[in-house]
Amino acid sequence: MKKILIIGAKGMLGQELVKVFKSDKDYKVIGWDKSDIDITREKEVDKKIGIIKPEVIINAAAYNAVDKCEESKKEFELAKKVNGLAPGYLAKATKKQKAILVHYSSDYVFDGDFEKILAREPQGCTHSCATCGLHNNQELGFCEDDQSNPINKYGETKLRGEKEVAKNIKNYYLIRTSKIFGKPSKTEGAKKSFFEVMLAAGKKNKEVKAVDEETSCFTYAPDLAKKTKEIIDAQKPYGIYHVTNSGSPTWFEACQELYKLAKIKTKVTPVSGDEFPRPAARPFYSVLVNTKLNPLRDWKEALKEYLKNKK
């Protein structure tokens, strides 16, 4: 039986990871959240992990308040500790146990420069025309090995975390994901997903506005949890993976689909990002291209299941 430690076990993703691994008798699952371990304390991390000696450690703990850490120096300091330094402490403790570390990062480590993506030659193309089939079929977005270049403070902290993991351990899976949705967590810092927020707004208003930009992929937490287990069980090569549901809508397109599926009559008006000023800049286009794994199902299918499970 494999002993697996899931940190951030009460978070939106963490609770699904606990469920998925508990359903397999080959795993003994230990789930810890902030009351069990503070990952920003290096000695505590080393000591507590040293006592239970897991073979796999999954870190689903994070600081996720993108705008708060842009505005407040104190919050940014906290984000740097949780997202930036703590993954390094976990990596060192995991290495000491000769275990495997799984850590999550974000599409926000990329700048979202769409022009740069468009200008890139597709894999296999030997000339620079834009007419061959390869150009038409290529999936536009950021691949696993693309240059990161965050444009907000949250993205900077997630990138630091990626670097700390890579610096301190070889046996790691770094899974980048984006726009997670699922059952909300019940923890102190719980953040509502976009769909949760828009469902509430749709029930209260006759019209809502949604940004018709920031194209990226949604990720259903139970699908990400299952794919994480598949990666571990298949003993995939260590390194970076991109895991999101297939399809890449803007916020506006996603909201339209949500209301259609939930039979909400509220009108959705598309607006530009400028009409919704938020403290942190968002990448204009941050689709994560997955070149290593079988793709997850389409986000619309996952959204249907999410709505069915909410009833």
Ligand SMILES: NC(=O)c1ccc[n+]([C@@H]2O[C@H](COP(=O)([O-])OP(=O)(O)OC[C@H]3O[C@@H](n4cnc5c(N)ncnc54)[C@H](OP(=O)(O)O)[C@@H]3O)[C@@H](O)[C@H]2O)c1
């Ligand atoms: N949510 C998204 O849209 C999104 C997008 C891209 C990437 N990601 C990444 O995906 C992963 C999972 O995200 P999620 O949305 O499931 O996160 P989440 O729901 O916010 O859960 C994170 C958990 O970590 C806990 N935590 C915070 N600080 C901690 C500390 N110092 N020590 C121990 N635990 C601590 C939180 O507790 P409290 O709530 O009590 O603080 C919470 O239970 C993260 O790495 C995140 O950065 C998320």
